[in-house]
Amino acid sequence: MESTATQLLASGALGVFLSLAVRQGEIEKHLVTLLALFALANVFLVVWAPANLGTTTIPEALVRVLQLDGALMTGLFGNIVLYRLFFHRLRNVPGPVGARISRFYAGYETWKHAQMHRHVQSLHQQYGDVVRIGPREVSICRPSAIRAIYGPPTRCTKGPWYDQITHDNTKKAMLGLRDLKLHSQRRRVWDLGVKAIHQYQAPVLDKSKLLVAKIREQQAQPMDITNWMSCFAFDVMGKIVLGTELGMLQTGQKSAELQQMDASARSVAVTGTIPWLPSMLLQIPVLGEALNPFRVFCHNVLDEKRKTMTKGSEPKDVISWLIQAQEKGDPSAAYTDIALKDDAWVAIIAGSDTTATAMTNAVFYLAAHPAVQTKLQQKLDELFPHGLQDWSYDSVKDFKYLTYVINETLRLKPSVPGGLARVTPPQGLQVDDVHIPGDVVVSVPTFTIQRDERYFDQADQFIPERWESIGNSANVPFIPFSRGVYDCVGKGIAWMEMRMALSMIVLEYDIRLADEAQRGFDGKELDNFVQELPALWTTFRARR
Numbered sequence: 447m448e449s450t451a452t453q454l455l456a457s458g459a460l461g462v463f464l465s466l467a468v469r470q471g472e473i474e475k476h477l478v479t480l481l482a483l484f485a486l487a488n489v490f491l492v493v494w495a496p497a498n499l500g501t502t503t504i505p506e507a508l509v510r511v512l513q514l515d516g517a518l519m520t521g522l523f524g525n526i527v528l529y530r531l532f533f534h535r536l537r538n539v540p541g542p543v544g545a546r547i548s549r550f551y552a553g554y555e556t557w558k559h560a561q562m563h564r565h566v567q568s569l570h571q572q573y574g575d576v577v578r579i580g581p582r583e584v585s586i587c588r589p590s591a592i593r594a595i596y597g598p599p600t601r602c603t604k605g606p607w608y609d610q611i612t613h614d615n616t617k618k619a620m621l622g623l624r625d626l627k628l629h630s631q632r633r634r635v636w637d638l639g640v641k642a643i644h645q646y647q648a649p650v651l652d653k654s655k656l657l658v659a660k661i662r663e664q665q666a667q668p669m670d671i672t673n674w675m676s677c678f679a680f681d682v683m684g685k686i687v688l689g690t691e692l693g694m695l696q697t698g699q700k701s702a703e704l705q706q707m708d709a710s711a712r713s714v715a716v717t718g719t720i721p722w723l724p725s726m727l728l729q730i731p732v733l734g735e736a737l738n739p740f741r742v743f744c745h746n747v748l749d750e751k752r753k754t755m756t757k758g759s760e761p762k763d764v765i766s767w768l769i770q771a772q773e774k775g776d777p778s779a780a781y782t783d784i785a786l787k788d789d790a791w792v793a794i795i796a797g798s799d800t801t802a803t804a805m806t807n808a809v810f811y812l813a814a815h816p817a818v819q820t821k822l823q824q825k826l827d828e829l830f831p832h833g834l835q836d837w838s839y840d841s842v843k844d845f846k847y848l849t850y851v852i853n854e855t856l857r858l859k860p861s862v863p864g865g866l867a868r869v870t871p872p873q874g875l876q877v878d879d880v881h882i883p884g885d886v887v888v889s890v891p892t893f894t895i896q897r898d899e900r901y902f903d904q905a906d907q908f909i910p911e912r913w914e915s916i917g918n919s920a921n922v923p924f925i926p927f928s929r930g931v932y933d934c935v936g937k938g939i940a941w942m943e944m945r946m947a948l949s950m951i952v953l954e955y956d957i958r959l960a961d962e963a964q965r966g967f968d969g970k971e972l973d974n975f976v977q978e979l980p981a982l983w984t985t986f987r988a989r990r
């Protein structure tokens with residue numbers, strides 16, 4: 447029988463050995479199995495201990511096994527920390543010590559302030575263009591990194607963040623597919639669905655008119671435009687994606703399911719920084735449904751829709767294109783029912799919060815910059831001298847100054863402010879003079895690069911006119927819709943919504959902040975992957 451010290455040493459050594467074994471690849475994919483094995487091993491040891499580990503009673507055996515676990519964990523995590531700090535292939539990339547050791551650093555920062563986008567900006571100011579923001583994660587604030595990471599073309603794949611719901615490719619929404627080939631195959635049907643944009647013009651127009659009418663009902667009394675824009679954007683997505691009426695704009699109130707989603711946004715953002723955690727939690731039966739009632743709601747709507755859809759009829763909304771592809775056995779269709787349902791859910795979320803924050807931020811900037819608002823109004827008046835009765839989408843869809851205002855809003859406040867995580871190919875990635883090794887999670891920090899003085903004069907100022915000289919937005923590091931193969935599939939729809947609703951509102955109303963305190967809105971945006979905004983109280987005085 448070994449002495450206690452020998453047993454503890456052996457357990458510690460096993461921990462060190464395990465840390466070496468799990469060094470490569472994404473061990474988190476097997477975490478549930480590993481935890482189950484660990485629990486089983488503990489039970490076995492407690493039973494085995496009285497005879498073999500020198501203990502006599504079960505309580506003694508329990509204590510001994512806990513000591514052995516402690517030694518194992520010390521060996522495992524002690525070696526992981528040492529390795530990550532001093533021997534890791536990213537050891538020479540500068541960054542805060544906490545981030546070099548664990549993803550919990552990002553989790554803690556998100557939990558504390560939920561402003562990871564601003565924190566990453568401060569890290570770049572402190573450490574330079576290339577910063578280690580996680581154990582195997584590097585943020586690169588260089589325009590050349592945009593092409594290298596996101597393409598097109600690119601050999602980088604999506605990062606572990608996209609495994610949050612499941613690791614199983616057959617059950618994933620398109621957004622979650624990390625494999626380049628699988629993703630581009632699924633994207634084909636999506637591209638078809640969103641290309642039918644002329645079909646979506648009527649529902650967007652209806653909702654824009656309703657929004658303008660709801661603003662009029664307030665009779666220039668302060669209204670929380672953050673909430674109203676959210677109702678607008680969700681209603682639009684309900685129609686365009688699922689062909690269903692969510693009816694939130696009518697009441698000015700988000701549904702109970704969405705209110706619960708808003709309330710849990712911070713926790714979702716925190717767990718999202720440690721992607722293996724949500725995917726593990728969601729494996730617990732019933733928990734997934736309880737945590738996410740809006741997902742269940744979207745799934746139910748899809749079930750209903752399928753029952754009422756006439757086979758072979760022309761699709762009228764995005765999801766009908768996807769359903770039709772599945773029914774036809776198209777290889778680009780979702781492989782399973784759950785993948786299709788999650789496509790619907792993800793599209794509604796991806797298309798609503800993003801557009802709503804962009805439009806709310808635009809209203810803020812216009813109210814805070816009366817000269818810009820007046821200039822936009824004058825230009826709109828020239829186009830539509832009799833106001834809304836003259837208004838037409840054809841006249842605003844290429845209206846340059848409105849595009850500049852929206853671009854400038856998305857530059858200062860990108861709806862998805864953080865860097866989008868991609869994994870470098872095995873041979874690594876060259877960005878100018880910097881070589882990033884293979885299997886490293888890389889990103890370009892959208893908020894930071896779009897506010898970098900090297901690329902934008904007076905980068906923190908709202909100056910729509912700058913876009914006149916920039917011309918093509920692809921010439922500058924401007925990536926609110928991302929770039930390349932994984933870029934926003936709905937950007938055409940988003941532009942249509944923003945152009946329609948904002949042009950109508952500015953044409954009809956003088957927008958003002960309800961009081962000086964509303965200036966504090968700037969800087970309070972939260973980075974819960976998509977921006978989350980506080981209430982913005984504004985008044986809209988009719989111009990005619």
Ligand code: HEM
Pocket residue numbers: 620621622633640792793796797798800801804860861862866925926927928931932933934935936937939940
């Ligand atoms: C101002 C509005 C919008 C912004 C700023 C925006 C931004 C983005 C960004 C940055 C991504 C890349 C996400 C990633 O790689 O993780 C993305 C992807 C996506 N967006 Fe948007 N989006 C907007 C509106 C929309 C709309 C209206 C729709 C729905 C029709 C939509 C549907 C999607 C989908 C399905 C993806 C996943 C694309 C893929 O994986 O290939 N988005 N969006």
